[in-house]
Amino acid sequence: MSGAVSWIYLDVGLDTCTQGHDCQHICINNGSSYICKCQGGYVLNADQKTCSRSDACTQGHECQHVCLKNGDSYYCMCHEGYVLNADQNTCSRSNTCAQGHDCQHICVKNGDSHLCTCHDGYVLNGDQKMCSRKNLNLTLTFEMHVVVLIHVLMVMIASICVNSDKSYICMCRVGYVLNPDKKTCSRKKPRSSDTCAQGHDCQHICVSTDDSFVCKCRMGYVLNADQKTCSRKNSDLYKRHDVFATVF
Incomplete structure (x- = not known):
């Protein structure tokens, strides 16, 4: 034959990485070629040669948001x-x-x-x-409105509303007394001229006072602690007193 044939013999034991490669990090023999890998914390780019620091978020995470x-x-x-x-x-x-x-x-x-x-x-x-x-003079509570209504109906005869810091108090005009509800007024009851005549529990003598009475005892007696009953005074003291009076 006029032409010579060139034979290329492949050495299957050849280390392709040592013959030169373009891996950025790690070259690994792969038969007649090689592949590139990256160091820990990096990922291989799409060009299969260069590496970029890995994104831990894309690798999987536990963040809720x-x-x-x-x-x-x-x-x-x-x-x-x-x-x-x-x-x-x-x-x-x-x-x-x-x-x-x-x-x-x-x-x-x-x-x-x-x-x-x-x-x-x-x-x-x-x-x-x-x-x-709040302006208590303008912002009235429901109860105050009731009091005002009573004032109008009663022609302001009895109740008086007075501001008191954060609240109010009710007072009554002369001749009236404040009821237990602390809001309404009632006319005073006329005072009896003789409270003793209305009934009492004094053992000896009843003495009328303004709206009540007090108890007293007859001569020779003293009022007990209950302020109602009487006991005879100590007779020995009276005898000594009589003797002393006779001598002088």
Whole structure:
């Protein structure tokens, strides 16, 4: 034959990686060729040669809301309106009152936000944050309205309403006394000129006072501790007194 044939003999024991490769990290023989791999914490790029630091979030994570890469690891964050729980993975709806608020008196959680309320005796201002003391002269309670109605019906004969700090008290006009309900008035009962005549439990003598009576004893007797009954005085003392009087 006029032409020579060239034979190429493949040495199956040849280390292709030592013949030169373009792996960024690690070259591994693979028969008549080689493959590239990456060091720990890195992943092989689409070109199958170069490597990039691995994203732990894409490899799988336990974050309930948001996974953020952090070097070779990751950490979790929560969506707005939520806070990260102690397990550093799950999230709970945040309490906006606990996170800080601008209510002057009381903060009440309301969904993802909050609203302000006031202590008793105060009303919320137009800014929905600050509180002002109620005007008791204008803001009457139901009970005060009842008192006012009684005033009108009675032509203001008996009851008088008086402001007292955060509340009010009722008083009565001359000739009336305040009832146990502390709101209504009743006309005073005429005082008897002789309370003793109405009945008493004095053993000896009854003496009328303004609206009551007191008990007294006849001569030679003393009033007992019950302020009603009487006992004879010590006769020996009286005898000595008589003797002393006779001598002088």
